[in-house]
Amino acid sequence: MFLGEYDRSWDIFPPEPLTMQRAIYNAYFGFTDNPFNISPDPEFLYRSPQHEEALANLIYGVQSRKGFIVLTGEVGTGKTTMLECLRDYLDTVRTEFAFIFNSRLDPEQFFEMMAFDFDLDCDRKSKTDILFALNNLLLQQAERGRTCVLIVDEAHNLEWDVLEEIRLLGNLENRGGKLLQIILAGQPELDRKLDAPNLRQLKQRIVLRCSLDPLEPAEASAYVESRMARAGMPNQTVFPPQVLEEIYKRSRGIPRVINLICDNLLVTAFAMEQKVATVAMLDEVCQDLRLEWPGSARDRRSRSRYNVEEEAAPVSLKADS
Numbered sequence: 001m002f003l004g005e006y007d008r009s010w011d012i013f014p015p016e017p018l019t020m021q022r023a024i025y026n027a028y029f030g031f032t033d034n035p036f037n038i039s040p041d042p043e044f045l046y047r048s049p050q051h052e053e054a055l056a057n058l059i060y061g062v063q064s065r066k067g068f069i070v071l072t073g074e075v076g077t078g079k080t081t082m083l084e085c086l087r088d089y090l091d092t093v094r095t096e097f098a099f100i101f102n103s104r105l106d107p108e109q110f111f112e113m114m115a116f117d118f119d120l121d122c123d124r125k126s127k128t129d130i131l132f133a134l135n136n137l138l139l140q141q142a143e144r145g146r147t148c149v150l151i152v153d154e155a156h157n158l159e160w161d162v163l164e165e166i167r168l169l170g171n172l173e174n175r176g177g178k179l180l181q182i183i184l185a186g187q188p189e190l191d192r193k194l195d196a197p198n199l200r201q202l203k204q205r206i207v208l209r210c211s212l213d214p215l216e217p218a219e220a221s222a223y224v225e226s227r228m229a230r231a232g233m234p235n236q237t238v239f240p241p242q243v244l245e246e247i248y249k250r251s252r253g254i255p256r257v258i259n260l261i262c263d264n265l266l267v268t269a270f271a272m273e274q275k276v277a278t279v280a281m282l283d284e285v286c287q288d289l290r291l292e293w294p295g296s297a298r299d300r301r302s303r304s305r306y307n308v309e310e311e312a313a314p315v316s317l318k319a320d321s
């Protein structure tokens with residue numbers, strides 16, 4: 001196969017080069033889907049024990065009307081993916097929910113977004129109207145034996161006054177329990193934020209906590225295998241065991257970084273007309289990504305007394321996801 005076979009259809013709007021390259025490597029490797037897309041797609045869910053447990057906790061928390069549930073984990077460990085799985089579950093059981101993923105909001109914007117996502121029929125600029133309409137929705141659903149859920153992703157970014165409004169929403173209850181189940185997901189700073197004295201009341205309300213850690217070495221390999229299988233290559237042969245071991249080391253078991261590395265390895269293997277990735281290709285990819293891992297040259301350099309200034313920022317695990 002050569003590139004010329006594919007370059008016919010875009011005389012007017014040429015596709016973005018990387019998107020194009022992926023479409024081509026999918027054909028080259030025989031994938032039905034891009035295996036290492038970075039979107040949090042439940043279709044690609046790898047059920048590690050901790051992901052399984054986190055999801056079970058989220059569902060249990062909602063079902064048993066626990067009120068506040070907190071999910072924490074470093075960037076790229078799978079929090080949003082868990083929330084997307086929960087969203088699918090809520091859809092199947094026809095539970096009303098609002099999903100707020102932009103957490104840099106002031107209280108007015110927060111109420112407006114919540115009203116929009118719950119599709120509340122009211123003046124969405126008026127907090128009073130919104131609270132009234134929300135209360136109606138909650139009572140109406142409670143009469144049918146259902147609850148409602150407010151999901152806030154990236155909650156570590158929430159302003160104090162928004163957190164206080166959220167705490168007050170958690171007060172809405174009837175004899176059967178809390179009317180609104182509130183899930184806050186965020187980076188570990190969220191836990192630290194909730195430790196602040198002015199959030200003590202909110203912290204006391206949290207009845208369920210779950211956290212996600214990076215994958216273990218065997219899980220990281222199983223993760224890659226599982227995504228490859230879902231993309232159309234069961235019993236994958238592209239990443240040999242030695243490469244998988246190195247991918248674990250260099251990604252530190254963080255799914256998002258594993259995706260980034262594997263995706264780039266596939267592009268590299270394809271460009272070199274190879275069907276099997278090698279550690280040499282991995283070295284090149286890590287260099288291009290300016291990846292740091294324990295013991296890497298960059299890691300050693302940044303720890304040396306004569307710190308050399310980086311020519312470009314390394315791939316940061318702290319970047320917004």
Ligand SMILES: Nc1ncnc2c1ncn2[C@@H]1O[C@H](COP(=O)(O)OP(=O)(O)O)[C@@H](O)[C@H]1O
Pocket residue numbers: 037038039040041044045046047048051073074075076077078079080081082255256259321
């Ligand atoms: N258990 C999992 N199964 C499949 N893919 C996962 C899993 N956990 C994380 N990922 C993938 O890793 C990347 C980062 O996950 P994401 O949910 O966005 O992390 P977070 O929200 O914690 O930053 C996404 O591409 C996601 O699909």
Ligand SMILES: [Mg+2]
Pocket residue numbers: 079080081153154321
């Ligand atoms: Mg996320």
